[in-house]
């Protein structure tokens with residue numbers, strides 16, 4: 001099967017984007033892993049599949065697959081690339097669209113300056129989806145990681161995140177603790193592991209060891225989860241500039257019961273075809 005694809009990235013978190021509206025696409029986990037393979041395939045952190053919506057009042061459905069072939073609930077950098085893709089492909093002329101994901105509806109908007117703002121929906125504390133009640137209820141919990149006990153805040157942006165505060169992201173044990181937290185028994189669906197350095201109340205540095213992909217240059221939902229965790233622990237005030245290895249995101253959140261808004265770039269690199 002010849003498959004058309006477009007290679008995109010959001011701050012270096014890179015994607016193979018597939019038009020499942022004009023192409024009938026069903027991919028096995030092995031085919032997904034092949035597409036994501038940086039030596040034998042195209043290479044990416046996630047595959048994004050654009051489909052017709054499954055419900056009224058929504059413009060598209062958006063399915064997200066990690067490089068390991070697992071399907072997940074949400075992808076923030078991908079949402080920004082998604083809206084640029086459907087616009088560039090002529091699948092819509094709207095600048096703001098409603099998109100159905102596995103974890104709910106998000107609304108990405110193409111800004112005049114070329115950036116994209118996404119209403120990422122409301123955060124939920126702890127991947128057990130325990131509803132967030134008040135700042136003091138932010139779930140700060142000890143997690144035994146090898147011979148270390150780390151204090152994490154569990155936040156769901158539709159997908160699960162375990163965020164810990166570190167003194168310096170450059171020296172944080174991301175390569176060691178990342179995989180151990182990702183597959184920790186505390187998180188039966190596995191988890192994305194965030195390492196957050198507070199620079200001041202409106203700026204942070206962040207590294208994320210992503211579930212199903214390893215450390216990426218940026219993680220959109222990870223930036224949302226880190227800012228929500230930081231604000232809930234009274235370390236940050238909205239809006240927050242999040243510096244990742246791939247560049248900067250701006251995240252705004254006005255507290256419990258309100259959605260998180262993320263603003264950042266989305267870049268199309270090239271389009272191609274691959275024989276599957």
Ligand SMILES: N[C@H](CCC[C@H](N)C(=O)O)C(=O)O
Nearest residue numbers: 075076077159210211220221
């Ligand atoms: N690895 C994530 C999915 C991709 C999220 C990330 N690329 C983003 O920009 O939010 C997970 O398994 O939940």
